[in-house]
Amino acid sequence: MRPNDRRYTQTHEWVKPDGETMLVGITDFAVRELSNGNEDDLVYCDLPDAGRTLAAGETFGEIESVKAVSDLNSPVAGEVIETNVNIEEHLEVLAKDPWNAGWMIRLRPERKSLDGLLTAEEYEKFVAAGGH
Amino acid sequence: MLGAGESRGPMERWRLITTWDAPPAWNMGLDQALLETPEAPPTLRLYTWRPGALSLGYFQKYAEVPAAEKAPLVVRRITGGGAIHHQRELTFSICVGLDHPLYSGSVGASYTKVHAVIARTLAEFGVQALQRGERKLLSDREGTGMCFHHSSALDLVWNERKGVGSAQRRKAGRVLHHGSIKLDTTALEGEIASVADASRGVTPQQFAARWIEHLSADLGLKLGADAPTAEERLRAKELTRRFEDPEFTRRR
Numbered sequence: 001m002r003p004n005d006r007r008y009t010q011t012h013e014w015v016k017p018d019g020e021t022m023l024v025g026i027t028d029f030a031v032r033e034l035s036n037g038n039e040d041d042l043v044y045c046d047l048p049d050a051g052r053t054l055a056a057g058e059t060f061g062e063i064e065s066v067k068a069v070s071d072l073n074s075p076v077a078g079e080v081i082e083t084n085v086n087i088e089e090h091l092e093v094l095a096k097d098p099w100n101a102g103w104m105i106r107l108r109p110e111r112k113s114l115d116g117l118l119t120a121e122e123y124e125k126f127v128a129a130g131g132h
Numbered sequence: 133m134l135g136a137g138e139s140r141g142p143m144e145r146w147r148l149i150t151t152w153d154a155p156p157a158w159n160m161g162l163d164q165a166l167l168e169t170p171e172a173p174p175t176l177r178l179y180t181w182r183p184g185a186l187s188l189g190y191f192q193k194y195a196e197v198p199a200a201e202k203a204p205l206v207v208r209r210i211t212g213g214g215a216i217h218h219q220r221e222l223t224f225s226i227c228v229g230l231d232h233p234l235y236s237g238s239v240g241a242s243y244t245k246v247h248a249v250i251a252r253t254l255a256e257f258g259v260q261a262l263q264r265g266e267r268k269l270l271s272d273r274e275g276t277g278m279c280f281h282h283s284s285a286l287d288l289v290w291n292e293r294k295g296v297g298s299a300q301r302r303k304a305g306r307v308l309h310h311g312s313i314k315l316d317t318t319a320l321e322g323e324i325a326s327v328a329d330a331s332r333g334v335t336p337q338q339f340a341a342r343w344i345e346h347l348s349a350d351l352g353l354k355l356g357a358d359a360p361t362a363e364e365r366l367r368a369k370e371l372t373r374r375f376e377d378p379e380f381t382r383r384r
Contacts, residue, residue, distance in 0.1 A: 011305075036240040044191045044212070064191050064212040066284050068239050068300040068307075132231040132305065 002027065002124060003099050007075065007117035010126060014099070015075040015107075015114065023103040024074060026063070029127050031094050031102075034065040039095035041066040047083040047104055054078060060105060075117055078107035147175040148344065148355040152336070156185035156207045156218070161371035164210055165364045166227040167301060167308040172364070174228040176347065176355060178340045184219025186320065189279070189299065193384045197277035199320045208381045211299035211310045214279035220316035220326070222336040222343075224298075226309040234351070235307050239300065242309070243286040249350050250296055250313060251288060253343040258330030261288045261295060269293055271324045280314070280324040295325030315339060 002008075006016035012030035016023045035041040044064040054060050054074040061072040083105050087093055094102045118126060151162070159179055166175055186203035188194065189212050197215045200206045226246065228235060235242045244263065251261040264287045271293035273281035279297040283289065288296035298311025314326040315334050327334045347353050360368065374380050 033238055036238055046191070062190075065239065067212075067243060067286065068302050069190050069210070069212040070302040071304070130231070130236055132229075132236055 002120045004120040007114040007119065008123035008126075009073065009075045009117060011071075011073050012131070013073055013075050015117065016103075017112070017114070018106070020108070021081065022076060022078065022107045022109050024060075024076075024105050024107060025098055025103045026072065026094065027123070028098050029131055030070075031098050033131075034063065034068060034070060035095060036065075036067075039092045042091035042094060045088050045091055045094075045104075047072075047085075047088060048080050050080050050082055052080045054080065054107070072104065074105075074107070076107065076109050076114065077111070078109035080105050081108050082106040143352055143354040145173065145354045145356060146347075147173050147358040149175060149177045149358055149360060150340065151177070151179045153180050153182035155372075156181050156183070156187070156205055157375035158368065158372045159223070160187070160207050160209060160375040161373075162360060162364070162368040163225045163227070163308055163310060164371050165360070165367040166225065167210075167303055167306055168367065169361075169364055170304065170306065172227065172361075174232060175226070175358075176344075177225040177227070178336070178343075179223050179225075180221075180336050181218040181223065184217065184318070186215055186217050188215050188277075188381070189213040190301075191384065192277060194382045199276065199278060202320060206381055207375050208383075209299070209310065211301045211308065213297065213299035214282050215277050216279045216297055216312050217318050217320040218312065219318045219320075220314065220328075222313045222315060222339045224309075224311050224313070224343075226307075228307060230302065230305050230307055235309075240286055242300070242307075243298065246298070246309060246311075247286065247288050247296065249346050250343065252350065253339070253346045254288075254290075254295075254313075254327065256342050257327050257334055257339070259290050259295070259325075259327055261290045261325075263287065264289045264294070267292075271322075273322075278321060279312075280321050290325045291329055293323065293325035295327075295329075313339065313343075 185205040316328040
C-alpha cells in the first residue's frame with residue numbers, strides 16, 4: 001500500500017500537506033514506468049523557479065528518461081515557494097525514495113482541500129487497472 | 133511483445149498521414165499538434181525533410197552538438213534523446229492514447245513492440261536487426277551528442293551499429309513516438325547502420341509501403357490514407373513559428 005498521508009493524481013503525481021504548505025512529487029509507478037527499473041535511465045528534470053503560480057493540473061516541469069520526456073503536473077493550485085534542487089543533480093533520489101527525499105516542489109496552496117484527488121486506496125486500484 | 137494479429141480487435145482503424153520533403157519546423161509543429169489533439173484517432177505519420185535538417189533532443193545543449201554548426205538547418209524536437217540528421221531516412225511519428233495496447237505497459241515494452249515490427253520490415257530488405265541488449269557498439273562515440281552515436285539496450289542494431297533511433301514524449305494521457313529509420317549514411321552521422329548495408333537505393337516511400345503492410349498484418353491495423361484536420365493544420369502552423377524561432381532552438 002502506498003502512503004495514505006497524501007493524495008494522488010491519474011498522471012501519477014502525489015501531494016502531501018506539510019504544515020501550511022504542500023509538497024508535490026511523483027509516484028513509484030511513474031518512476032518505474034520512466035526508468036524501466038534502472039535508476040540511471042532518468043537523465044534530466046526541469047523544475048520551476050520559486051514564485052511561479054500554478055493552476056490545478058498545470059504543467060510545472062518536465063522529466064526525461066532515456067526513452068521518454070513526460071510532463072509534471074501540479075495536483076493543486078498554488079504558488080511555488082521552494083523546489084528540491086537536489087533532484088536536478090541527483091535523479092536517483094526519485095527511484096530510491098519517491099515519497100520523502102524525492103519531493104519536487106513546495107507549494108503555498110490556494111485552498112487546503114484535496115477533495116477530488118485520489119486517495120491511496122483509489123490510486124492503488126487505478127494503477128492495478130493499468131494506470132492510464 | 134505483440135504477435136501477429138494480437139491487437140484491440142479485428143482491423144483497428146488508424147489514420148495514415150504521409151508528408152514528403154516538408155519544412156523541418158513544420159514537421160515538428162505537426163507532430164506536436166497531433167500529440168496535443170486529445171480527440172485525434174490513432175495516427176501514424178511518415179515523412180521526410182527538406183532541407184535535411186538536424187534535430188536536437190528536447191533537453192540537449194546546442195553547444196554540445198558540434199554537428200549543429202555544419203547542418204543546413206537545426207530545429208529542436210519535443211522528444212528527448214540525441215541529435216539526428218534527417219537525411220536518407222524514413223522519419224515516423226506514432227500518436228495514440230497511452231491506453232492503447234502498444235503503449236499501455238512500461239515505456240520499455242512499448243519500444244520492444246514497435247521495434248519488432250520495424251525489424252520484420254527490415255528483414256525484407258536483407259537487414260537482420262536485433263535489440264542491442266548489453267553489448268557495446270562500433271557506432272557508440274563520446275562527445276558528438278548524436279542519437280546514433282549513443283545506444284541503449286532497446287535500440288535496433290545490425291553490423292554492430294545502431295540503425296534505428298526513436299524517442300517518446302508523453303503528455304496528458306497521450307504519446308508521441310518519434311523515430312528515424314536510416315536508409316543510408318550521411319557525413320554528419322558517419323558510420324552508423326543503415327538499410328543500404330544490405331539493400332542500396334531503397335527510398336523512404338518503398339520502405340514505408342512495406343512497413344505499412346507489416347503494421348497492418350502484425351498488429352491488425354487498417355491504415356487509411358488521410359490528412360490532418362483543419363484544426364490540426366491551424367495548430368501546426370502556430371506551433372511551427374516556435375520551432376522556427378532561434379531562441380527556442382538555442383534555448384539550452
